[in-house]
Amino acid sequence: MSRWFKHIAFMLIVALALGACSRVGLAYRNLDVIIPWTLSDYLDMNGEQKSWLDERLKEHLSWHCTTQLPGYLDWLDRLQTMITTNQVTDAALQARAHEAEQAIAETAREITPSAIELLKGLDDKQVAEMNDAFAKDQRKRQQEYLKPSLDQQIKERGARMEKRLNDWLGPLNTTQQQRVATWSRTLGEQNTQWLANRVHWQKQFSAAVAQRQSPEFPQRIETLLVNRESLWTPAYRQAFANTEAQARSLFVDLMAESTPSQRARLLKKIEGVRKDFSDLKCLKAGKQG
Template sequence: MKNLVKLALVVGLAAVLAGCGVRSAYNNLDWLIMRWINNQVSLDSEQELAVRTALDEKLLWHCSSQLPQYVTFLRGVEKDVEADAIDVDALRRHGEQIAAFGRELGLRARPDVIAFLASLDDEQVASLRESFDERNEEIVAESIEVTAAERQANQVRGMERGMRRFAGRPSAVQRERLEQWASELKPTAETSLEQRLAWQSEFFELLDLRSDNGTFESRMAVLLEPGATWSAEFREKMEYNRERTLEAIADIHALSTPRQQRRLLSRLDSLASDFERLSCSG
């Protein structure tokens, strides 16, 4: 439930980037987001109106303020690809920019998220807890109750899907590098679940205080900060894995065929052009 509207927007944007028509998916973000929210908790009419109003405001802001920045960002990535300047430093810089976009989205959504959470009744909180528990069970099945080999294979498949989406099928040597990358990662599934459960425990404790507006708002704002409850051990593992991932992506890009590079440039150009058309800044 961290940043409900932020997460919902990300769900919609993920649908955009996953292969749906960009313009079609973006223009239906309000529907996608409301559907996602209603899968988490049933809203009464007053809550639905408040959420729709907040969504309209945030989507207008996103369309006018954020999409032009996405276009500039994608054009910058294009230039780096064309200049053969995709190395670890460039990838880190681009990753930090993407994270900044996410933080800005989260900050913009946070007041509405907190107001929405404060409006929940006991039955809705119980429903939300059930949704969390169901997802926790899925995570255990997908990430915990698997062997190390299965986990590594899943990680390779996940990276392959992303590569195919933007650059096409990986070559044999690129897949070898992916397998090396997966073998180098520090395992985080168990620690990640522990962090998730700790965050959820504090989240529901705070929901019990939602009638105390001042305390609830200030403490929930802190909890909604990304990584607010991460332990030092988990943070170190995540940073280590991030660096290994950047190195692997840089190596895989260096192994790209001319066809893969052309496809990547075409995909970046297509996304930038679609976001440019969707922008309502002008």
């Protein structure tokens, strides 16, 4: 389930929790997936740091597979039951989203001490490179998500969502396509709000790392990684709640308009993710133990 932790935006319950779960085995071979921000994107580590991190990640990975994955299987069961029994409601989706958020927070808490230790050991050159990478990330995303006109942003957002849905449901009918277009229009300038909050978080992270030898550093990093919502701007808090509500409404309506073949495809895709989890050797070893 690579990238669950990285700037999670509730686009759609299935996209949130399942969309990035394809090829679970590959994700589990890519050890940095359980870090809540992508080290390789922002940090140029030396050999000693990479070796240390590798060992830590193996430990975290073992913990994650044996203690967390069984809960994901139960979560997938609940998702399948919702679809099979035609109980895809706003309340049910809120419950599944809350469960996913709790799982994310639990893993973030587990790996935060390693993140703190790694960050404490960075030299000034590495910190400068990290800040440069943040700035590059901001420029890239502004170019991609803010430079187009609002009409174009809305069109591209709808196209991205339709592409995800086609993967999970198969081709959308005309009514479903129109509903996706309405959803995208309703979000309006969400790109601006999302990116502003991302920049806000990165600035606070950089400020914390600049003071990485201070006694307050561990607590600041824990807040940034585990309780990042507490640092959101009031405007983004409101925007995020709206984004979640609109995503739930979209999915409820799409499922209400879904065909038997679309539901069958969705259930088959979820079952595929479930099998990928169940087949992981670490999970089997835990059951045998």
